[in-house]
Amino acid sequence: MDAPTLNVPAPRTNTEHVAARSEGSLCPITSSSTKRYDDKTLVDAFVMKISAGAFTMSKEPEPTYLGPLWFAHVHPEGQLYFSREGPLRVVTEAYLYSPQTFETVCRWIERIECLLSDVKVIISGDIELFVELEGQNCAYYLVDHTTCAQFWLEDSDTDKLGLPTVASTSQLKIVLEELYWIHVEHFPMHSLRISNEKLEEITAIFSHGLCDQMTSRVSTFPYTAEDCKVFVKILQGCRENMNNGHTTWIIARLWSLINSNRCLTFYGEEHARLSRNQSILWDPKPKHPWISTLMNYLTFNTSDVHRARLEDVFVDHMVYADRWAQLVGKSLKQWRASASGAFIGLMLHLPFLVLNSPCPPLLVVSTALFGSALGSSVLLDHAYEAMEGLSAADAMNYLESIQSPVYRFQFTGLAFSLPKALLLWGYLILLADYLLLVAKYQGLGMVVGMAVLCFFIVLVLASTVRAPWCRQNISGMQMV
Structure with a gap:
C-alpha cells in the first residue's frame, strides 16, 4: 500500500520563503519500508590509474567535504550514510557528495523543521529525522531516542503506514519501538550510544x-x-x-x-499468547468435515495426522522457523521411508513372474499402488527438500498460499499422506495376492490359518493406538 501523502498547507509567514523554494510532497514512511534493500542501481566499475605512492601518508587523496555539521559514515553492512548534528539531528542515505542532492536534502530538512514548529513538537537532541528522496517528493519519519519510538508530523493509522493491526495503545507502542530499533540498526555508526x-x-x-x-x-x-x-x-x-x-x-x-x-504474541495484553499451540485470534473452522472423515478412512488416518501437523505449525497464521524445519524434516523422512517400502513391495512381485497369480487383475492393482507410492514420494521429496531451510516469514507466506479458505489443510494433508496410504493399500492387496497363491498351492485351510494370524497381529497393533489420549496427541508428539 502506498504511503499517505502529506500536502503541506500554506505555511505561516516565517516559512513562506521555504515553501516557495520546495516542490513535491512529504510522505510519511516507516523504517521498515524504506528503499534501503530495494536499490536496483548498477555499479559502473572501470579501470583506474594508480599513481606512485598512492595512499601513503604524504600522498593521501583530498577528502570530499560536506557542509557544516555533516558527517559521512559506513554501516557495518557497507551502506554509506550521512548524519547531521545540531538541534535536530538528521540521517539520510541520499548521496550528499552530489551538490544537487545535498541542496535538495537541505531544503527538505528546512521545510520539516518549520513543520515541527507548526505542530508544536519540541526539538531536542534526542529527536532524529530520517529523509529519503523519492523523485520530486521526500519520505520521512522521526524517532525519539528517549522514548524509543518512531513518530510523524500528521495523524495517520496502522493501515496507511503498512503496519499490523493492534489490540491496544500499549501494543502500538511495541510496534513503534520495533520501528525505532530498526532505525538504530540502519544508522548505528554516529553519535548514538545505547545505555x-x-x-x-x-x-x-x-x-x-x-x-x-x-x-x-x-x-x-x-x-x-x-x-x-x-x-x-x-x-x-x-x-x-x-x-x-x-x-x-x-x-x-x-x-x-x-x-x-x-x-x-500480544505481550502485556489481557489475552497474551503463552504457548505456540494457543490460538487467540478468530479463524473459521474448515467446512464439510465429512470430507476429512472420508479421507481418514481411505488413508488409514494418515491424512488427518498431516493436516493436524500443518495446522499446529500455523496457529494464528504464525510460523516458527524451527517448527517448520521439524515439520518438513519429518515429512521428508516419512516419504523416503515410503519410497523404500514401495521399492521392496515391487520386488515382492518377482515370485509372480515364476508362479502364475490366481488373480492377475489384483496383481496389476498392487503393482500400480506401489508404483504410485514410489512416484508420489519422489515428487514430494523433490518439491519440499529445498523448503526445509525456509525462514519463518517465507514459510508463513508459503502456507498462506496453499491454505484453502474453505477446506484449510484438508487436501494438503491428503497430498502429504498419499505415499504412505498408497503403500499400505499396496501391501494389503499384495497380501491378498499371496493368500490366493497359497490357497492355490496349499489349500484353503492354510489360508484361513494365515488370515487368522494376520488379524491377530493387526488387532494387537491397533490396541496400542486405541486410547483417546494417543489419538488426540499423536500429531503433536510428532512435532516435538
Missing part, C-alpha cells in the same frame, strides 16, 4: 528465552536454545565495547526482533 540498562535487559531476555526453550516444548520465544546460547554469549561480549557502532547494531537488531515477536 547499559538496555544491554542488560536484552541479555536477560535471551537468557530467559534459553531457559524457556530448554524446559518447554511450546515456548513462544522465537529462537532455539542453541541460538539463545550464542546470542547470550555475544551480548555478554558487548559490555566492554559499548562505544562501538558494531555493538550498537548488534543490540538494535536483537531488540527489533524481540519487539516483533512481542507484537505477535
Whole structure:
C-alpha cells in the first residue's frame, strides 16, 4: 500500500520563503519500508590509474567535504550514510557528495523543521529525522531516542503506514519501538550510544528465552536454545565495547526482533499468547468435515495426522522457523521411508513372474499402488527438500498460499499422506495376492490359518493406538 501523502498547507509567514523554494510532497514512511534493500542501481566499475605512492601518508587523496555539521559514515553492512548534528539531528542515505542532492536534502530538512514548529513538537537532541528522496517528493519519519519510538508530523493509522493491526495503545507502542530499533540498526555508526540498562535487559531476555526453550516444548520465544546460547554469549561480549557502532547494531537488531515477536504474541495484553499451540485470534473452522472423515478412512488416518501437523505449525497464521524445519524434516523422512517400502513391495512381485497369480487383475492393482507410492514420494521429496531451510516469514507466506479458505489443510494433508496410504493399500492387496497363491498351492485351510494370524497381529497393533489420549496427541508428539 502506498504511503499517505502529506500536502503541506500554506505555511505561516516565517516559512513562506521555504515553501516557495520546495516542490513535491512529504510522505510519511516507516523504517521498515524504506528503499534501503530495494536499490536496483548498477555499479559502473572501470579501470583506474594508480599513481606512485598512492595512499601513503604524504600522498593521501583530498577528502570530499560536506557542509557544516555533516558527517559521512559506513554501516557495518557497507551502506554509506550521512548524519547531521545540531538541534535536530538528521540521517539520510541520499548521496550528499552530489551538490544537487545535498541542496535538495537541505531544503527538505528546512521545510520539516518549520513543520515541527507548526505542530508544536519540541526539538531536542534526542529527536532524529530520517529523509529519503523519492523523485520530486521526500519520505520521512522521526524517532525519539528517549522514548524509543518512531513518530510523524500528521495523524495517520496502522493501515496507511503498512503496519499490523493492534489490540491496544500499549501494543502500538511495541510496534513503534520495533520501528525505532530498526532505525538504530540502519544508522548505528554516529553519535548514538545505547545505555547499559538496555544491554542488560536484552541479555536477560535471551537468557530467559534459553531457559524457556530448554524446559518447554511450546515456548513462544522465537529462537532455539542453541541460538539463545550464542546470542547470550555475544551480548555478554558487548559490555566492554559499548562505544562501538558494531555493538550498537548488534543490540538494535536483537531488540527489533524481540519487539516483533512481542507484537505477535500480544505481550502485556489481557489475552497474551503463552504457548505456540494457543490460538487467540478468530479463524473459521474448515467446512464439510465429512470430507476429512472420508479421507481418514481411505488413508488409514494418515491424512488427518498431516493436516493436524500443518495446522499446529500455523496457529494464528504464525510460523516458527524451527517448527517448520521439524515439520518438513519429518515429512521428508516419512516419504523416503515410503519410497523404500514401495521399492521392496515391487520386488515382492518377482515370485509372480515364476508362479502364475490366481488373480492377475489384483496383481496389476498392487503393482500400480506401489508404483504410485514410489512416484508420489519422489515428487514430494523433490518439491519440499529445498523448503526445509525456509525462514519463518517465507514459510508463513508459503502456507498462506496453499491454505484453502474453505477446506484449510484438508487436501494438503491428503497430498502429504498419499505415499504412505498408497503403500499400505499396496501391501494389503499384495497380501491378498499371496493368500490366493497359497490357497492355490496349499489349500484353503492354510489360508484361513494365515488370515487368522494376520488379524491377530493387526488387532494387537491397533490396541496400542486405541486410547483417546494417543489419538488426540499423536500429531503433536510428532512435532516435538
